[in-house]
Amino acid sequence: MIEVSHLSKHYGSVAAVNDLSFVARPGVVTGFLGPNGAGKSTTIRAIVGLERPTSGSATVDGRRYADLRAPLQEVGTMLDGRGAHPGRTAVGHLMGLARTHGIGRSRVDQVIALTGLESVARRRVGTFSLGMGQRLGIAAALLGDPATLILDEPVNGLDPDGVLWVRGLLRALAAEGRTVFLSSHLMSELAETATRIIVIGQGRLLADDDLENLLATSERAGLVRVRADDQSTLATAARELGARVTTDEAGTLEISGTDAAAVGALAARLGVNLLELSTASGTLEDAYLSLTAQAAQYASNRDDAGRGATR
Amino acid sequence: MSTHAAGAPPVGMPSRVGVTFARAVASEWFKVWGLRSTRVVFAVSVLLTPALALIGASDPNVPADGYGTLAYWVVSLTILTQFPLLLLGVLLGSGETANRSAASTFVAVPTRTPALLARTVVTITTSTAAALLSLGLAAAVTLATGLGRELSTELTPETTRMWLGTSLYLVAATTFCFGLGLLVGRTVLAVLATFAIFILDLATIGAPGALTSITAFLPGHAASAVTSSEEFLDVLRSMDAAPLDPWANVAITIGWAGAAVLAGIVRTRRRDV
Numbered sequence: 344m345i346e347v348s349h350l351s352k353h354y355g356s357v358a359a360v361n362d363l364s365f366v367a368r369p370g371v372v373t374g375f376l377g378p379n380g381a382g383k384s385t386t387i388r389a390i391v392g393l394e395r396p397t398s399g400s401a402t403v404d405g406r407r408y409a410d411l412r413a414p415l416q417e418v419g420t421m422l423d424g425r426g427a428h429p430g431r432t433a434v435g436h437l438m439g440l441a442r443t444h445g446i447g448r449s450r451v452d453q454v455i456a457l458t459g460l461e462s463v464a465r466r467r468v469g470t471f472s473l474g475m476g477q478r479l480g481i482a483a484a485l486l487g488d489p490a491t492l493i494l495d496e497p498v499n500g501l502d503p504d505g506v507l508w509v510r511g512l513l514r515a516l517a518a519e520g521r522t523v524f525l526s527s528h529l530m531s532e533l534a535e536t537a538t539r540i541i542v543i544g545q546g547r548l549l550a551d552d553d554l555e556n557l558l559a560t561s562e563r564a565g566l567v568r569v570r571a572d573d574q575s576t577l578a579t580a581a582r583e584l585g586a587r588v589t590t591d592e593a594g595t596l597e598i599s600g601t602d603a604a605a606v607g608a609l610a611a612r613l614g615v616n617l618l619e620l621s622t623a624s625g626t627l628e629d630a631y632l633s634l635t636a637q638a639a640q641y642a643s644n645r646d647d648a649g650r651g652a653t654r
Numbered sequence: 655m656s657t658h659a660a661g662a663p664p665v666g667m668p669s670r671v672g673v674t675f676a677r678a679v680a681s682e683w684f685k686v687w688g689l690r691s692t693r694v695v696f697a698v699s700v701l702l703t704p705a706l707a708l709i710g711a712s713d714p715n716v717p718a719d720g721y722g723t724l725a726y727w728v729v730s731l732t733i734l735t736q737f738p739l740l741l742l743g744v745l746l747g748s749g750e751t752a753n754r755s756a757a758s759t760f761v762a763v764p765t766r767t768p769a770l771l772a773r774t775v776v777t778i779t780t781s782t783a784a785a786l787l788s789l790g791l792a793a794a795v796t797l798a799t800g801l802g803r804e805l806s807t808e809l810t811p812e813t814t815r816m817w818l819g820t821s822l823y824l825v826a827a828t829t830f831c832f833g834l835g836l837l838v839g840r841t842v843l844a845v846l847a848t849f850a851i852f853i854l855d856l857a858t859i860g861a862p863g864a865l866t867s868i869t870a871f872l873p874g875h876a877a878s879a880v881t882s883s884e885e886f887l888d889v890l891r892s893m894d895a896a897p898l899d900p901w902a903n904v905a906i907t908i909g910w911a912g913a914a915v916l917a918g919i920v921r922t923r924r925r926d927v
Contacts, residue, residue: 428755442681447666
């Protein structure tokens with residue numbers, strides 16, 4: 344289990360991470376979502392001791408990462424970007440890590456095979472494509488067969504086959520009871536992989552909830568989409584019943600404040616023929632945009648208040 | 655490139671779990687020697703002195719009585735040929751920080767000190783091997799020439815100081831450069847600093863006493879002190895340009911090396927990677 348408690352990291356006057364707290368639990372794929380520069384990588388680097396927090400703490404299974412006896416066998420970490428020396432081969436990079444823990448060559452070969460790097464195992468990392476580098480990062484994370492995995496943008500640069508493989512792998516690892524924590528700025532990717540989502544923006548926690556709950560907060564969740572032979576009559580009637588009606592670019596009515604059954608019944612009562620009737624499910628993208636908009640509004644209001652206080 | 659499903663039980667896992675210093679040394683040794691740049695610079699460091707020794711000794715215009723001893727002939731070359739070895743020290747110190755691969759190392763060894771000490775051990779071992787191989791090969795190729803047969807191979811206090819002192823100096827100077835690389839974290843800056851420090855000393859040989867009393871305490875001064883003949887040292891002493899004994903100069907270089915490594919480790923432990 345990963346516990347981050349009131350973590351802050353400041354670079355001079357810039358707060359990369361600001362009073363961030365969350366928990367990533369075993370048996371669950373926890374997605375760490377935020378735009379580029381939101382503080383995801385800084386948080387991950389603070390968890391594994393590469394960055395010194397300005398305040399707060401981060402622990403894995405109740406201990407600081409630096410206090411772990413066999414870090415690679417307890418936490419598998421894949422850092423964003425190339426973590427391997429460009430002059431080293433893939434095997435050389437993994438062997439260098441393996442030797443710190445007495446892990447044998449057979450395990451290195453195993454993770455190379457697992458990540459599909461056999462054909463390039465003896466090539467220098469500097470010649471690798473982004474996707475190959477990502478696979479090598481995942482191989483390094485899996486090397487010690489750890490109970491906790493922390494992966495920073497693992498699908499960045501992977502081909503579709505690789506993306507599907509990573510999704511399956513992470514779900515399988517979580518199903519084995521491991522803690523899987525992955526960051527991404529790709530909302531669709533996290534929606535496919537994670538069941539718990541932590542959203543940050545400008546270093547602050549915006550949301551920490553199950554994916555389903557987060558999707559339910561989406562503005563589009565439950566939106567009734569309808570096309571009919573007499574849309575204006577239907578729209579007017581719906582508005583009279585208190586629903587909010589808009590029209591999308593394709594001319595489809597989008598009705599909120601009611602449900603599909605009520606809209607269907609209304610159309611039948613009016614004698615309007617329906618050509619399409621569906622309920623939109625929420626998307627992580629909508630939920631995220633809603634959260635970040637609220638955060639921006641919060642920040643704006645706070646700044647205004649702050650300016651007012653100093654006047 | 656194919657992919658495989660997860661699920662195969664892991665093989666090759668250690669029976670004794672954890673990071674040990676021996677394992678850290680094994681890892682650093684493997685990583686250092688796995689790089690082509692290390693092997694190339696090491697080879698140049700080893701072969702440059704023998705190559706220059708052979709070229710010089712093959713020149714019929716070089717008089718044997720100008721050098722007298724094999725030790726003096728060989729070690730006097732190291733004032734110039736030491737630089738590839740110093741560069742190797744810098745690369746071992748700054749390389750991982752400069753190319754951002756230090757993060758992988760410190761994720762595996764998060765307390766950092768064992769990994770940094772292990773790399774120090776590898777640097778000392780590598781530079782010792784380079785110094786001994788370089789001086790040994792240079793002596794061997796010189797003895798195979800006409801000049802070599804005319805040079806004395808006798809071990810006197812002076813020649814012992816030259817052989818042993820130069821070897822110690824080369825190891826200490828390389829370790830100092832390693833510490834400097836670790837401390838600075840940028841290869842280009844560390845290389846420039848190294849050349850400035852070590853060339854400054856060469857530029858001030860025989861300089862007035864006031865200046866020498868300062869340069870004698872720099873890490874590179876032992877190079878000229880330990881490789882000089884007693885005759886030349888007497889001349890310098892008469893000019894007040896050799897305030898310290900050559901062995902004291904070697905000790906100063908060792909002190910600088912220890913200080914640089916210590917400062918480098920402290921800095922690297924505190925640095926965000």
